[in-house]
Amino acid sequence: MRMISLNFMSNARLRSYLLPEVERHAWLVLGSWKENSAFSAQEEAKKFTFNLMAKNIMSMNPGEPETEKLRREYITFMKGVVSAPLNFPGTPYWKALKSRSTILKVIELKMNERFQKMSKGQERVEEDDLLGWALKQSSLSKEQILDLLLSLLFAGHETSSMALALAIFFLEDCPKAVQELREEHLEIASRKELKEESGLNWEDYKQMEFTQCVINETLRLGNVVKFVHRKVLHDFRYKGYDIPCGWKILPVFAAVHLDSSLYDDPHQFNPWRWQRSSLCETTTSNFMPYGGGPRLCAGSELAKLEMAVFLHHLVLNFRWELAEPDQAFAHPFVDFSKGLPIKVHKNT
Numbered sequence: 398m399r400m401i402s403l404n405f406m407s408n409a410r411l412r413s414y415l416l417p418e419v420e421r422h423a424w425l426v427l428g429s430w431k432e433n434s435a436f437s438a439q440e441e442a443k444k445f446t447f448n449l450m451a452k453n454i455m456s457m458n459p460g461e462p463e464t465e466k467l468r469r470e471y472i473t474f475m476k477g478v479v480s481a482p483l484n485f486p487g488t489p490y491w492k493a494l495k496s497r498s499t500i501l502k503v504i505e506l507k508m509n510e511r512f513q514k515m516s517k518g519q520e521r522v523e524e525d526d527l528l529g530w531a532l533k534q535s536s537l538s539k540e541q542i543l544d545l546l547l548s549l550l551f552a553g554h555e556t557s558s559m560a561l562a563l564a565i566f567f568l569e570d571c572p573k574a575v576q577e578l579r580e581e582h583l584e585i586a587s588r589k590e591l592k593e594e595s596g597l598n599w600e601d602y603k604q605m606e607f608t609q610c611v612i613n614e615t616l617r618l619g620n621v622v623k624f625v626h627r628k629v630l631h632d633f634r635y636k637g638y639d640i641p642c643g644w645k646i647l648p649v650f651a652a653v654h655l656d657s658s659l660y661d662d663p664h665q666f667n668p669w670r671w672q673r674s675s676l677c678e679t680t681t682s683n684f685m686p687y688g689g690g691p692r693l694c695a696g697s698e699l700a701k702l703e704m705a706v707f708l709h710h711l712v713l714n715f716r717w718e719l720a721e722p723d724q725a726f727a728h729p730f731v732d733f734s735k736g737l738p739i740k741v742h743k744n745t
């Protein structure tokens with residue numbers, strides 16, 4: 398299943414297929430923003446990443462009733478994922494279980510429809526999605542495919558939308574970074590205008606150097622995934638402590654990312670720290686927002702691309718401010734208590 402995910406988000410697919418898709422979905426969301434009216438930036442970021450995933454996993458189109466229903470079910474599901482396990486009508490846990498089974502039914506329906514089409518040779522070119530790929534892998538059972546699609550829909554939109562919301566939040570408080578970001582993207586946009594090109598390409602993306610610093614700093618300070626679960630496979634000794642085989646351990650990334658011996662002034666949003674070459678080389682031990690080892694995030698390159706492309710159009714087209722004060726908290730997933738309400742003004 399990991400191999401299918403990795404192939405689906407391979408470098409070649411990112412360049413040729415997913416980049417234009419990401420840009421199209423970013424525009425769909427940003428194009429609907431209304432001047433001077435307050436809305437939840439977190440919800441908008443979720444809409445962007447969810448629609449992108451739903452389209453590329455199961456060819457579900459943004460805005461269509463079934464896609465909207467699935468998105469709403471997902472929101473209910475997420476609200477109950479970390480609630481007390483009280484399974485009686487009305488509790489968040491009960492609602493989450495109901496939503497999970499509705500989501501699985503929708504995926505199963507899509508799977509059956511596709512299976513029928515494939516057996517009749519009626520598959521359409523635009524349905525070159527993850528579901529199609531998974532069905533062609535005869536080694537996967539129906540349950541495994543359901544599990545793969547559900548996991549990717551979850552892994553692929555909750556984290557990157559939160560990272561994007563955090564970037565919007567940190568940047569709002571750092572006008573100098575917004576200014577530098579805007580200059581970088583204006584340069585890319587004017588170069589494209591000279592060449593009479595439309596639509597971002599891979600070379601444009603590779604020019605987004607300061608943007609990558611903003612993304613790194615957002616992930617370091619925001620800690621979208623604070624820790625992961627691991628099981629100890631053999632006895633080992635760490636810093637004088639004996640850790641026995643079979644124990645569960647939680648490597649806490651946030652502790653590393655906010656360690657003042659590794660990062661100066663670690664609670665400060667400072668994207669420029671990533672411009673220093675020594676830190677740019679730091680990937681595995683000091684900076685691990687995508688985890689590490691054999692379970693390293695399969696979608697890290699897609700996540701970076703999503704954030705960079707969204708930020709490109711955001712800074713080129715809008716200025717924004719918080720419509721009311723809000724704060725990110727971890728419970729244990731990072732969330733904004735008010736959904737990060739913002740107001741935008743179009744750049745003239």
Ligand code: HEM
Nearest residue numbers: 399552553556557560621622625687688692694695696700
């Ligand atoms: C900023 C955004 C993201 C962050 C911070 C993030 C973080 C992580 C982390 C920490 C893990 C490791 C979990 C563990 O070791 O137990 C992980 C796994 C995973 N992520 Fe991401 N992720 C992001 C975006 C994405 C996206 C966009 C996708 C897919 C479209 C994705 C797909 C996956 C998958 C499939 C795994 C499981 C890998 C495996 O177990 O083999 N992630 N992610």
